[in-house]
Amino acid sequence: GDSVTQMEGPVTLSEEAFLTINCTYTATGYPSLFWYVQYPGEGLQLLLKATKADDKGSNKGFEATYRKETTSFHLEKGSVQVSDSAVYFCALYKSSGDKLTFGTGTRLAVRP
Amino acid sequence: EADIYQTPRYLVIGTGKKITLECSQTMGHDKMYWYQQDPGMELHLIHYSYGVNSTEKGDLSSESTVSRIRTEHFPLTLESARPSHTSQYLCASSEERGRHPGYTFGSGTRLTVV
Numbered sequence: 001g002d003s004v005t006q007m008e009g010p011v012t013l014s015e016e017a018f019l020t021i022n023c024t025y026t027a028t029g030y031p032s033l034f035w036y037v038q039y040p041g042e043g044l045q046l047l048l049k050a051t052k053a054d055d056k057g058s059n060k061g062f063e064a065t066y067r068k069e070t071t072s073f074h075l076e077k078g079s080v081q082v083s084d085s086a087v088y089f090c091a092l093y094k095s096s097g098d099k100l101t102f103g104t105g106t107r108l109a110v111r112p
Numbered sequence: 113e114a115d116i117y118q119t120p121r122y123l124v125i126g127t128g129k130k131i132t133l134e135c136s137q138t139m140g141h142d143k144m145y146w147y148q149q150d151p152g153m154e155l156h157l158i159h160y161s162y163g164v165n166s167t168e169k170g171d172l173s174s175e176s177t178v179s180r181i182r183t184e185h186f187p188l189t190l191e192s193a194r195p196s197h198t199s200q201y202l203c204a205s206s207e208e209r210g211r212h213p214g215y216t217f218g219s220g221t222r223l224t225v226v
Binding site for chain 2 (some may be wrong): 041042
């Protein structure tokens with residue numbers, strides 16, 4: 001079945017450091033890919049999305065590019081802030097399965 | 113501003129009690145979902161609904177039940193709570209938009225059964 005694999009956390013960075021959170025997927029067909037963010041004590045919020053190969057999703061300084069050849073959707077940010085501390089979930093969606101499949105989440109902690 | 117509301121935010125309850133977690137959305141979405149989030153953060157789909165009078169079990173077996181009598185309301189019930197039910201429960205809804213399902217999540221209910 002479809003699955004999403006994320007790098008294990010926690011990831012701890014200093015403020016203004018470069019961030020990469022790896023995400024790879026296994027799926028047949030052409031899924032849409034997403035990054036969701038969960039701030040402490042909150043539900044999930046959509047951070048960015050890409051619906052086809054080579055699409056780049058971006059929001060709030062975060063970016064991820066849909067790479068079909070490597071089945072990857074890595075999340076990057078050039079300069080993280082303390083306020084970016086949260087849990088990040090990679091997810092895929094196929095209309096045929098009609099549900100989101102989530103990775104296990106990666107916790108990011110940013111030190112001042 | 114949240115368009116999907118979950119109550120209560122936190123609940124501590126004794127073993128054997130019956131509880132209902134409330135979830136309501138104001139967006140007119142047909143599809144609604146319940147996820148259980150374990151302490152390790154992983155999300156498990158436990159129930160979903162495609163509309164009024166439609167309910168289905170998700171990927172993770174759960175002793176909870178759901179109902180969908182109104183489009184905007186999707187409550188989850190545990191008839192007899194146990195410590196193993198301690199978890200965070202997240203409700204979500206989505207609109208049908210082809211390749212982008214547009215999930216909106218509530219803030220969650222953190223349940224502790226003692």
